[in-house]
Amino acid sequence: xxxxxxxxTTINGEPKEFLCAPHESLLEVLRDNLGxxxxxxxxxxxxxxxxxxxxxxxxxxxxxxxxxxxxDAEVETVEGIADRNELHPVQECxxxxxxxxxxxxxxxxxxxxxxxxxxxxxxxxxxxRYNLAGNLCRCTGYDKIVxxxxxxxKRMAESN
Amino acid sequence: xxxxDYASPSTIQEATALLEQHGDDARVLAGGTDIIVQLRExxxxxxxxxxxxxxxxxxxxxxxxxxxxxxxxxxPCCDVYETPDxxxxxxxxxxxAHIVGGWQIQxxxxxxxxxxxSSPAADTIPSLIAHNAICLIEGPTGTxxxxxxxxxxxxxxxxxxxxxxxxTLRLPAVSDSESSAYERFIRRNEMDIAVAGAASWIKRGDxxxxxxxxxxxSAVAATPQxxxxxxxxxxxxxxxxxxxxxxxxxxKNVASPIDDMRGTVEYxxxxxxxxxxxxxxxxxxxxxxxx
Ligand SMILES: Cc1cc2nc3c(=O)[nH]c(=O)nc-3n(C[C@H](O)[C@H](O)[C@H](O)COP(=O)(O)OP(=O)(O)OC[C@H]3O[C@@H](n4cnc5c(N)ncnc54)[C@H](O)[C@@H]3O)c2cc1C
Ligand code: FES
Ligand code: FES
Numbered sequence: 001x002x003x004x005x006x007x008x009t010t011i012n013g014e015p016k017e018f019l020c021a022p023h024e025s026l027l028e029v030l031r032d033n034l035g036x037x038x039x040x041x042x043x044x045x046x047x048x049x050x051x052x053x054x055x056x057x058x059x060x061x062x063x064x065x066x067x068x069x070x071x072d073a074e075v076e077t078v079e080g081i082a083d084r085n086e087l088h089p090v091q092e093c094x095x096x097x098x099x100x101x102x103x104x105x106x107x108x109x110x111x112x113x114x115x116x117x118x119x120x121x122x123x124x125x126x127x128x129r130y131n132l133a134g135n136l137c138r139c140t141g142y143d144k145i146v147x148x149x150x151x152x153x154k155r156m157a158e159s160n
Numbered sequence: 161x162x163x164x165d166y167a168s169p170s171t172i173q174e175a176t177a178l179l180e181q182h183g184d185d186a187r188v189l190a191g192g193t194d195i196i197v198q199l200r201e202x203x204x205x206x207x208x209x210x211x212x213x214x215x216x217x218x219x220x221x222x223x224x225x226x227x228x229x230x231x232x233x234x235x236p237c238c239d240v241y242e243t244p245d246x247x248x249x250x251x252x253x254x255x256x257a258h259i260v261g262g263w264q265i266q267x268x269x270x271x272x273x274x275x276x277x278s279s280p281a282a283d284t285i286p287s288l289i290a291h292n293a294i295c296l297i298e299g300p301t302g303t304x305x306x307x308x309x310x311x312x313x314x315x316x317x318x319x320x321x322x323x324x325x326x327x328t329l330r331l332p333a334v335s336d337s338e339s340s341a342y343e344r345f346i347r348r349n350e351m352d353i354a355v356a357g358a359a360s361w362i363k364r365g366d367x368x369x370x371x372x373x374x375x376x377x378s379a380v381a382a383t384p385q386x387x388x389x390x391x392x393x394x395x396x397x398x399x400x401x402x403x404x405x406x407x408x409x410x411x412k413n414v415a416s417p418i419d420d421m422r423g424t425v426e427y428x429x430x431x432x433x434x435x436x437x438x439x440x441x442x443x444x445x446x447x448x449x450x451x
Contacts, residue, residue, distance in 0.1 A: 022166030134262020
């Protein structure tokens, strides 16, 4: 069978190398090979967004990316959002606004929300709901998530 | 997922050689949003997966005034709607690209992959048909061209022969007197498969009447459909609500939908009339600069 491949990539700003079989997903590589278990497996078929990471500047479902595809790429995971001990505004606002209950969807929402606010800092409710439609939450009913993202946008604008 | 081998050729020749060598054991990988799901769920098998995104022609996105749009088959949906002059020239395609899955899907899902997966409900295919796209295919015996409207042959099937690769979609140049729109009906606000969809493209003549039109449908037949009779009906007519309604009625003639959990036959056929009329009105408004 196919041999394991050696892949060189950048994860959260740090050069990383790993071995993986061609059929292993990026999500499996992150969680099982690299110990980055922040990205979650919900559906494993592209519907829930719990596995969202940023690949070359764009949010993707890491369950629908092969590990071998990230050769020479830039990957950002939820582990890279906080600045050492300083939480990112989007993380602060999720905590303060109780925008999570069980928390399994949260890493995916944080990654997608941060990507959205970097592109559209003053995103309105409609834009937030539209861009986060690929992230499912079975607990919160979404309202608190939407408000947390709006609050984070304001906080980011204030600190600039 | 069952193990498979992986190759990422950097030229069309290497890719077609690999495809020819491995025949039905090879699967092309573009954005992976269909094929990875299908391989994982055992709906398809592969001995080798051939990632074509390192081939420059497959990720090209070139708009030139006379030549029209050259859209590499693996260009992701987000590139279509995030490139302002492309979205402005081919609004139906931008409408479609903007509703394929959610944001994470659009970052990867390619227009060519949507076409090659050949789902009857694929959202970009009616827009390609409405814009009269031509598919450039490379294979062991050379290059051939197939019109987008002739590409799909049955659910999940198309004209590609073993060893063939879809390289480029070519869309004719557009002028200020033409525009287009795509709309689908779903029961949620986003992230669902079309109950029915319609794309309309119209061109106005100097007299203000419709000089040319192309209407295409999704999710109402075994393959996306070009509604020829409805399109031809509009030629020479004034762009009125009445004529748009009549085109919607005629478009129903190419709808032969199935009953399923998303909608009944009757419901889908009715939607064809509604969506054709609406997309024609949106295309007209866009020509007038208020769409
Ligand atoms: C959660 C989710 C939501 C979705 N929502 C929608 C939706 O709303 N509307 C919609 O239309 N689709 C939807 N899809 C389906 C899918 O995202 C689209 O069909 C997408 O455009 C496929 O493109 P891809 O680049 O990911 O293709 P891939 O999965 O890489 O390939 C698709 C198929 O085409 C073949 N192929 C790809 N490129 C070529 C080529 N150049 N030459 C020859 N063969 C090729 C592959 O071998 C495979 O069989 C959804 C999928 C998911 C997972
Ligand atoms: S686990 Fe990847 S989208 Fe659900
Ligand atoms: S907090 Fe439980 S799924 Fe979102």
